[in-house]
Amino acid sequence: MDSRAPIFGFNDARDEIVRTVVDRVVGSTRDPLLAMNEAAYQEAKRLEGSRKPQDIRELAEWQRLARSLGRMHDGERRRRLRELSEEYAWDIAGNFDRRVYQLSSRLLPPVVSALLAPRKLMTVVRDPLKLVSLELLADRVLVEGPLAKLRSLVQRGTAVYVPTHLSNMDSIVFGYALERAGLPPATYGAGKNLFTNPVLSFFMHNLGAYRVDRRIRHNLYKDVLKTYSGVLLERGYHSLFFPGGTRSRSGGVERKLKLGLVGSAFEAYTRTLQSGRERRVFFVPATINYLITLEAETLIADFLSEAGKGRFIIEDDESSRIGRIASFLRKLLAMNAAVVIRFSEPLDPFGNRVDELGRSFDARGREVDPASYVKDLAGKAVIDAARDAQYARELGEEICRAYARDTVVMATHVVAAASFARLRSQAPAADLFTVLRQRDVITVPRDDLAADVVALCDRLRALEQRGCIVLGEDVRLGSGGDIVERAMRAFAGYHSSPVLDSRPDGIALCDTNLLFYYQNRLAAHGVAWDVIAPPGVPSGLQVQPPLPPLEPASSPPPLEEPRGSASSSSSASSRAGEADAHVGSMNGAGGGQ
Amino acid sequence: MSAPGSALPAPSVGVIGGGFWGVALALAASRTGAEVLLYSRREQPQLRGGPRIVRDHAEVARARLLVIAVPSNAARTALRALGDHMDGSHLVIHGVRGLEGEALKTVSDLVREETPARRVGALGGPVQEDELREGRPSAMVCGSRFPEVHAAVTAAFQSDALHVYTTPDLQGLEWASALVGCLAIGVGFAEQAGAGPGLLAALISRAVDSAARIAAAAGAEERTMLGLGGYGDLLASIRLEGRPEVVLGKALARGRTLDEAVAEARLRVEAIPLIPRVVAFAKARRVDAGVFEALETTLKGGAPRAVLDRMFAA
Numbered sequence: 001m002d003s004r005a006p007i008f009g010f011n012d013a014r015d016e017i018v019r020t021v022v023d024r025v026v027g028s029t030r031d032p033l034l035a036m037n038e039a040a041y042q043e044a045k046r047l048e049g050s051r052k053p054q055d056i057r058e059l060a061e062w063q064r065l066a067r068s069l070g071r072m073h074d075g076e077r078r079r080r081l082r083e084l085s086e087e088y089a090w091d092i093a094g095n096f097d098r099r100v101y102q103l104s105s106r107l108l109p110p111v112v113s114a115l116l117a118p119r120k121l122m123t124v125v126r127d128p129l130k131l132v133s134l135e136l137l138a139d140r141v142l143v144e145g146p147l148a149k150l151r152s153l154v155q156r157g158t159a160v161y162v163p164t165h166l167s168n169m170d171s172i173v174f175g176y177a178l179e180r181a182g183l184p185p186a187t188y189g190a191g192k193n194l195f196t197n198p199v200l201s202f203f204m205h206n207l208g209a210y211r212v213d214r215r216i217r218h219n220l221y222k223d224v225l226k227t228y229s230g231v232l233l234e235r236g237y238h239s240l241f242f243p244g245g246t247r248s249r250s251g252g253v254e255r256k257l258k259l260g261l262v263g264s265a266f267e268a269y270t271r272t273l274q275s276g277r278e279r280r281v282f283f284v285p286a287t288i289n290y291l292i293t294l295e296a297e298t299l300i301a302d303f304l305s306e307a308g309k310g311r312f313i314i315e316d317d318e319s320s321r322i323g324r325i326a327s328f329l330r331k332l333l334a335m336n337a338a339v340v341i342r343f344s345e346p347l348d349p350f351g352n353r354v355d356e357l358g359r360s361f362d363a364r365g366r367e368v369d370p371a372s373y374v375k376d377l378a379g380k381a382v383i384d385a386a387r388d389a390q391y392a393r394e395l396g397e398e399i400c401r402a403y404a405r406d407t408v409v410m411a412t413h414v415v416a417a418a419s420f421a422r423l424r425s426q427a428p429a430a431d432l433f434t435v436l437r438q439r440d441v442i443t444v445p446r447d448d449l450a451a452d453v454v455a456l457c458d459r460l461r462a463l464e465q466r467g468c469i470v471l472g473e474d475v476r477l478g479s480g481g482d483i484v485e486r487a488m489r490a491f492a493g494y495h496s497s498p499v500l501d502s503r504p505d506g507i508a509l510c511d512t513n514l515l516f517y518y519q520n521r522l523a524a525h526g527v528a529w530d531v532i533a534p535p536g537v538p539s540g541l542q543v544q545p546p547l548p549p550l551e552p553a554s555s556p557p558p559l560e561e562p563r564g565s566a567s568s569s570s571s572a573s574s575r576a577g578e579a580d581a582h583v584g585s586m587n588g589a590g591g592g593q
Numbered sequence: 594m595s596a597p598g599s600a601l602p603a604p605s606v607g608v609i610g611g612g613f614w615g616v617a618l619a620l621a622a623s624r625t626g627a628e629v630l631l632y633s634r635r636e637q638p639q640l641r642g643g644p645r646i647v648r649d650h651a652e653v654a655r656a657r658l659l660v661i662a663v664p665s666n667a668a669r670t671a672l673r674a675l676g677d678h679m680d681g682s683h684l685v686i687h688g689v690r691g692l693e694g695e696a697l698k699t700v701s702d703l704v705r706e707e708t709p710a711r712r713v714g715a716l717g718g719p720v721q722e723d724e725l726r727e728g729r730p731s732a733m734v735c736g737s738r739f740p741e742v743h744a745a746v747t748a749a750f751q752s753d754a755l756h757v758y759t760t761p762d763l764q765g766l767e768w769a770s771a772l773v774g775c776l777a778i779g780v781g782f783a784e785q786a787g788a789g790p791g792l793l794a795a796l797i798s799r800a801v802d803s804a805a806r807i808a809a810a811a812g813a814e815e816r817t818m819l820g821l822g823g824y825g826d827l828l829a830s831i832r833l834e835g836r837p838e839v840v841l842g843k844a845l846a847r848g849r850t851l852d853e854a855v856a857e858a859r860l861r862v863e864a865i866p867l868i869p870r871v872v873a874f875a876k877a878r879r880v881d882a883g884v885f886e887a888l889e890t891t892l893k894g895g896a897p898r899a900v901l902d903r904m905f906a907a
Contacts, residue, residue, distance in 0.1 A: 350681060350711055362709035364676060373681035373711060377657060377745075387712070390738045394711065536812065 005154070005184030006236045007208050010096040013235070018089045021227045025085045028223070032077040033069055035220050036084070040066035042218035081220075088224040094187065094210040138180075139336050141173070144470075145343025145406070147181045149356040150284060153346055154183055156358040157280035158236050160265055161186055163341075164254055164287045164403055165242035167294045168319035169328075171209070174240060174288060177341035187232055188240035189225070189261065208237075222260070230264035234271050236279055243399060249303035251293065251517040253403045253524050256534040257396040259389075265349050266388035270374045273381035280358050280370060283395065285344040285402035289472070291335060291410050291490045293517070294318050294328045300517040303532075304436070331494045337473050338490075340410075344402035345546070349373075350391055351398040355550050363547055404524050404543040409460055410472040415487035416518030417528040418452035419444070419500065419509050424529060432531050436512045445506040450480030457483070459527050468543040469525055606749045607656030608644065609671055611635045614688055615662035617725035618716075619644035622660075622749045624728055630656055654678035658686070658745045660716075661700065665691025665863055668700050669707060676708030684742050686714040686735065690770045691863040697811070697874055699767040714742040715763055717770040717822040719829035720755065732756045734822040736766030758821055765817030768808035773823055774838055775864040775871065776800045777830040779888055781842025784831075797827060800884040807871060807885070810878040837862050845891055868892060 006013070029035050040062045047059035069077065153159060163174055171188060178185060187208040192215075212225060233239055245258035265281050272279040293299070298317035318324040332338045345353055350373045352360040360370045373391065376382045422444055423435050444452075457480070463469045474486050484507070491499035491514075499515065501508040509515060522528035525543055608619040611633025620643055623629040629644035631637065632653040637646055647653050654675060663671045668689050679685075685708065689700045698706075701713045714737030724731040735746040735757055743759040751757045760766055776797075783796050805818035817823060830836050837858040844854035855862065868888050875882030 352709070362676070363706050364673065364708075366676065366709065368680050368709040370681065372709075375682045376741075379682070384741070386740045391711065393738070 005238060007096050007185055007187055007238070008098060010094075010187075010208060010237070014093055017228070017231055017235070018086070018093055020231050021089045021224060022082060022085045024227050024231075025089075025220070025223050026078065026082050029081060029220075032074070032081040036065065036069055036077065036081060039084070039218040039220045040069070043216070046215060046217070084220065085224055088221055089228060092189075092210050092212070092225060092228050094208055096185075096187075096208040140333055140338050141176065141180070142337050142340045143177045143180045143343075144340060144408075145181075145286070146345060147183075147343065150343060150346065151182050152356040153282050153354065153358055154238060157282050158233055158268075159183070159186070159238040159282050159284055159346075160233065160262070161238070161240045161284045161286060162243045162262065162399055163240070163285070165244040165247050166251070166288060166290060166299075167247060168317075169290075169294050170242065170247075170288050171240065173339060174286070174341065177286075177288075181343070184238055186238040186240040189229065226260060226264050229261050230268045233265055233268035233281065234279075243396065247295065247299060249299050250523075250532040251296065251300065251520040252532045253287070253400075253407050253521065255400050255403075255524055255537045257399060259392040259396050262395065263388055263392040266374070266391055267383050267385075269349060269370070270381050270383050273371050273374065278371065281349050282346045282354055282358070283349060283399065284346045285399045285406070287340075287342050287344075287403055287406045287408060289340040289342065289408040289410060289521075291338040291412050292328070292331060292494055294325065296514055296517050297495060300513050303517075304433075304513065327494055331490070335486075335490060337410075340408045340472060342406045342408050342470065344406045347395070347398060347402075349395060351395050353547065353550055361550055365548075365550060401544055405468055405546055406470060407521065407525070408470045408472050409475050409522065411474045411478070411483045411486040412490050412518045413521040414453055414456050414460070414475055415449070415484055415500070416515045417522050418449060418456055419507075420512075420515050420519040420529060421452065422449070423509060423512060423515070432516075436516060438509070439512050440501075440508055440510045443503055443506045443508045446481070446484065449507055450484050452480075453483050454480040456527060460522075460525075463525060463527070463543070467545045605656040606630070606658045606660060607632065607653040608660045608662055609653060609675060610662035611637060611646075612662065612664075613722050615660075616640065616644075617722045618660055618662055618688060618750075621725040621728070621752070621755060624754075625749060625752050627749045628656075650675050651678040654683070657682060658684045658749055659710075661685065661687035661689060661704070663689065664861060665689045665693060665700060669693065669703050672703055672707035676710075679708050679710055681709050681711060683708070683710045684712045684714070684739075684745050685710040686716055686737070686742065686746060688716040690774045692768070692771045692867060692870070695870060695873075697870060699764060701763055701767060712739045712742055713737065713763070714739065714746065715767050715770070716746070717766045717826060718758065719821065719825045721829065721833070725755070728752070728754045730754045732758060732821065732825075734758045734760060734766055734820075736760045736763040736817075736822065738763055760817060760820070760822065762814045762817045764811065765808055765813030766822045768811055768813045769804070769818045769820075769823035770826065771863075771867060772804040772808065772818065772871065773826045773830075774862075775868050775885065775888060776804060776827055777836060777838035778842040778845075778862070778864055778868075778891070779884065780827070780830050781836075781839035782846045782891055783842075784839075785843035785846035793831070797824075797831075801827060803882060803884045806880050807875050807878075807882060810875070810880045838864055841865075842891075845894075850894060851892055865892060 043062045044059060044066070047055045047062070050056065050059070065080070072080070150159065161174065161178075163170065171190060175185065185208055187210065189212040190209040192211045192213040210228065213221070229239065229241075241261045243257040243259060243262050244254040248254060265283070269279070269281045295317045318328070348354050348360040348370045350360070350370060352362055352368060352370070354360050360368050362368050371381060374381050374384075376384075420435075422442060423438055424430075426438060426442060427434055457471075457475060460469060460471055460475065464471050475483060478486065488500050488502065488507070495511065495514060497511055499511040501510050519528040520532055523530040523532050605628045606619075606622045607630045608615050608622070609632045611631060615631065615633065616637060619629050619631040619640070623643040630647050630653045631640070631644040632648070632650065633646055634648070640646065653659070659675070659679075661668060661671065668687070685704050687700045687704070692699060693703060699715075701715060704710055704713045714735055716733055716735055718732055718734035720731040720733040723729070731754070733750070733755065735743055737743055737746075737759075738761050747757045747759070779796065779800060780793070783793055788796065801818060801824050804823065805815040808818050809815045830839055833839055837860040841854045841858040841862050844857040845851070849857065851865070855865070868885055872882050872885050872889050875885065
């Protein structure tokens with residue numbers, strides 16, 4: 001592991017980072033009056049009605065500010081704007097403690113061990129290995145993907161990890177995966193609500209997490225946040241974003257992303273070009289796959305409740321209950337390959353693939369200079385928010401394709417999909433809620449369910465051969481019966497009521513909501529019912545197979561040779577393109593001449 | 594002409610494709626003062642003094658704004674060859690009417706697959722080749738998500754005689770252009786079969802509505818088909834006796850076989866293979882495509898009267 005990663009010097013640089021952020025935010029705010037008015041309005045709206053003394057105090061302050069803004073002269077407004085930005089920037093800024101990192105990196109999150117037995121925290125500090133055996137964990141949590149390439153890339157540029165998001169465990173699990181992969185730690189934004197737990201908060205604070213207060217909705221705060229993450233990227237801090245924005249409520253793999261923070265990478269990269277110290281940015285999509293999800297019950301209930309759809313922050317789910325976390329971890333530690341973190345092929349910000357030397361290649365495998373994408377007519381690197389928003393959008397689509405291809409199918413997903421198909425076949429024309437209402441109505445003979453699972457696995461195997469999905473070990477190697485058995489063992493004892501129940505005449509399909517949740521993992525691939533496609537995304541979208549792999553980089557890179565062969569093929573192909581002899585079918589191509 | 598760009602050197606435009614449309618676009622661009630390179634395999638003696646003919650992809654790729662004007666079946670090959678000489682700084686637009694293959698890929702999809710360019714766009718709308726060539730007033734649409742592309746296209750093409758409208762809905766414009774190509778066959782057919790102005794208007798309106806839904810199922814915005822790039826483009830076909838799609842439709846209405854009709858149209862009509870694929874697409878997405886089904890029947894030699902009834906009923 002490389003301890004030269006910038007995050008190890010974060011505490012020394014923090015003042016400067018905050019100063020840069022504040023300067024940029026203040027400098028780019030054209031109308032301080034408008035910005036502060038909007039902030040005051042949004043904050044007053046949020047704080048009104050709260051009875052907490054702290055909130056009441058804040059509300060009064062905002063109201064005072066709102067009243068006085070109109071009378072202030074411009075200099076004073078700028079000063080207030082600076083103060084506010086500074087307050088926010090410090091609130092966001094994190095901390096990084098090497099000792100805490102070294103301690104925590106020894107185990108699947110010490111946080112977790114601490115939560116398992118909070119009183120043992122001191123034992124953990126003295127001897128971390130006592131609590132959990134690392135070898136044991138290595139079988140439980142698998143880390144896959146082009147790890148050697150990633151290790152090479154983090155030496156050459158800034159990595160932006162963009163994994164799928166299912167659970168509050170994700171950032172912890174992902175941090176562990178980075179450590180296991182021999183990759184330096186990444187900084188990331190964590191919801192402020194996660195900082196309320198003193199134990200969790202202690203580690204988060206010291207592992208480079210910065211705080212995101214998702215209750216604050218006004219643009220000034222968002223500006224500060226976005227600028228903050230941009231400045232970190234610009235300075236080479238490897239970062240972690242969950243571009244889904246929030247945990248997947250349905251259990252499905254993200255097909256639409258929120259790109260605000262991701263978008264800050266374009267400006268960061270352009271700034272490094274402008275300063276003459278190009279530092280390339282590499283996006284690394286990843287999937288975090290769980291045999292069972294800690295918060296499955298809450299999330300799917302939220303997805304299904306009409307009112308819940310707007311609920312962005314859930315503060316009372318399983319991840320806030322120590323008992324649930326403990327039983328989740330006991331389950332996880334009892335089953336092999338219960339969590340798989342799979343890194344995808346890294347991309348440059350413009351969706352091009354990169355090799356281990358950090359060079360970008362287009363879809364045809366031709367090397368391309370990433371700087372060319374941010375250059376204007378005169379060949380100068382320029383920041384252009386409108387342009388970058390489009391790049392971000394296209395990158396988002398590319399990231400979603402990577403998610404689909406690197407989704408790891410586990411026993412619970414396949415068995416849930418087979419079970420849910422049974423539920424549907426009982427009422428073929430029914431809508432989702434009618435299907436879901438059949439709780440504990442249907443019992444499927446074991447052999448039949450196993451046969452369904454086998455059929456499903458055949459389809460999945462065909463998808464895998466085209467590079468469109470990945471089968472977990474259990475699904476790849478197990479017989480139909482094995483897979484059903486494993487799924488039942490995974491469900492049993494964790495979820496509060498049985499998901500599948502073993503009866504004399506077969507397997508009863510009990511918790512239809514959870515079956516729906518777990519089958520949704522396969523919805524985007526067309527092998528499970530897809531009622532969760534986000535608006536604007538066609539349902540059952542075909543997952544695109546990956547591009548042929550890049551030739552392994554040979555260093556030093558070959559000189560002009562590939563160009564020569566390319567241009568000879570180009571003349572051949574333009575001969576083939578001779579068809580322009582009869583145009584006519586193009587736009588408005590005036591006919592009849 | 595707009596002032597802001599006037600301090601900069603004249604924008605350099607590269608047009609790929611020496612057919613009618615490519616030549617017309619090259620002429621329109623050179624009329625605004627742009628330095629224009631035209632990649633063409635043919636001699637273009639009529640162009641003396643205007644666009645400069647080049648025969649090398651590397652040379653045409655020196656222009657930052659590249660305009661693809663080759664038939665859709667040649668687009669992939671042309672782009673692949675061109676891509677060897679491009680990087681991310683190129684802006685690539687195309688005026689190709691058509692969707693590729695069973696997957697109905699748009700040409701801008703092909704640009705992304707075959708070249709490193711990301712800043713892509715398309716041209717569409719009712720402007721006709723002869724209007725462009727002769728500098729007669731007309732209007733066209735530039736579709737791109739990138740404001741830079743709009744700016745470059747406007748700078749390169751907008752003149753007193755040509756207004757460039759812009760839309761961010763690139764995909765919508767590409768689908769609209771392709772679907773209008775199909776519908777123009779129907780317009781020709783109906784005119785020849787004796788449809789009066791009222792019936793014709795009804796057919797066109799219903800057809801455009803249906804096309805808008807199909808395009809929306811592909812992820813486009815419905816309103817793009819209803820605008821200049823769709824409806825406007827289709828209206829232009831009413832008066833265009835010589836438009837190949839219209840000629841083809843008329844020949845079919847006179848009872849000619851498809852092969853005879855194609856021979857009569859003299860130019861390749863890209864809509865012929867496209868129509869059944871659009872029907873299949875609409876079926877898979879559960880969108881009504883009655884008009885396109887009727888067109889498919891027409892191509893197979895369905896009885897004119899019955900076809901007209903079917904179209905009207907759709």
